[in-house]
Amino acid sequence: MPRPKECISCMYPASCANCLLPEYHPGFQARVSITANSKENLTMSCADHKDYHDEELDPCCLFDTYVGADKSISKKELLEDPLRFLYKLFSSGSVKGETLINISIGASLFENFVAIDFFKDIIVLESSDCCMKALESWLRNEPGAVEQSHVVEFVCSLKGQSTECKKQEEKTRRAIKRVVKWDITNENPLGEVVLPQADCIVTTYYLELVSKDHDMYINLLKKLLSLVKIGGHLVMVALINISYYMVGQHKFAALKYNEDFIQKALMEAGCSILSSDTHKSKFESPLCDYESIAHFVCRKDRAV
Numbered sequence: 001m002p003r004p005k006e007c008i009s010c011m012y013p014a015s016c017a018n019c020l021l022p023e024y025h026p027g028f029q030a031r032v033s034i035t036a037n038s039k040e041n042l043t044m045s046c047a048d049h050k051d052y053h054d055e056e057l058d059p060c061c062l063f064d065t066y067v068g069a070d071k072s073i074s075k076k077e078l079l080e081d082p083l084r085f086l087y088k089l090f091s092s093g094s095v096k097g098e099t100l101i102n103i104s105i106g107a108s109l110f111e112n113f114v115a116i117d118f119f120k121d122i123i124v125l126e127s128s129d130c131c132m133k134a135l136e137s138w139l140r141n142e143p144g145a146v147e148q149s150h151v152v153e154f155v156c157s158l159k160g161q162s163t164e165c166k167k168q169e170e171k172t173r174r175a176i177k178r179v180v181k182w183d184i185t186n187e188n189p190l191g192e193v194v195l196p197q198a199d200c201i202v203t204t205y206y207l208e209l210v211s212k213d214h215d216m217y218i219n220l221l222k223k224l225l226s227l228v229k230i231g232g233h234l235v236m237v238a239l240i241n242i243s244y245y246m247v248g249q250h251k252f253a254a255l256k257y258n259e260d261f262i263q264k265a266l267m268e269a270g271c272s273i274l275s276s277d278t279h280k281s282k283f284e285s286p287l288c289d290y291e292s293i294a295h296f297v298c299r300k301d302r303a304v
């Protein structure tokens, strides 16, 4: 079921008085414009971190705000460019195998629409109950699930098979064998669950959005890499120098870092970087403040 079109910031009806981004309210536009002061308010400190208050997260809102079908620049940067990168990488044959683990935030599955043509089994990790529910709802093809058909259409256009979207969608549903709870508030985020060692892990916009500091980032990176075989690959799409992002009326803090930090972290976690590139952002919006998007292809050389 399509979601009603409301304020693109808070997704509440245009009468919402608390929205931090009134300029996005059609009803407010004539009377209120974003002020210098309200822009300052969007710069947050770590003390404002949401600390896993994910009951405030609406996965459909997260998806629609940045990569919904009606978006342009953010959809290109955050969805289409990474999909093109993944398609090019996997079709080169340099990264392949049986099992792929995918971890991202929210209820987006976009990497998997590409990966299914190159891996047999996909395991998705997620923590929030609301996002797990949203993912499972999409897997069961239920009405009201996050609308991802424009993503599938884009992937099929990359493959030059624009008429095969339904098949690609069904193939993705079959390839995603499990959605597994991954809770980083536990020392062992998988709990009792034991997963097969993966050939590849694909992570997009994850570690920078859940880590509270650089040590936590490195620690989580090591935990993710422990799920991959030696010789297997880590493919990472990361937001560089992001400090916050909005989901509806809620502001979430992110961990700010540059490419140097990621490179050191990857090496410390036992990887070698096979390739990397960075793309400067053209998305100028009070919704978030990332400066660029980096793509990394790494090989796990050793267990740490």
Ligand SMILES: C[S@@+](CC[C@H](N)C(=O)[O-])C[C@H]1O[C@@H](n2cnc3c(N)ncnc32)[C@H](O)[C@@H]1O
Residues within 6 Å of the ligand: 049, 050, 051, 052, 053, 054, 057, 104, 105, 106, 107, 126, 127, 128, 131, 182, 183, 184, 185, 209, 210, 247, 252, 253
């Ligand atoms: C909007 S982000 C919030 C990030 C961060 N938790 C915060 O509160 O600022 C929501 C995503 O963070 C990830 N996440 C939140 N809590 C988590 C947890 N306890 N363990 C692992 N991932 C978590 C999930 O992927 C979820 O979809």
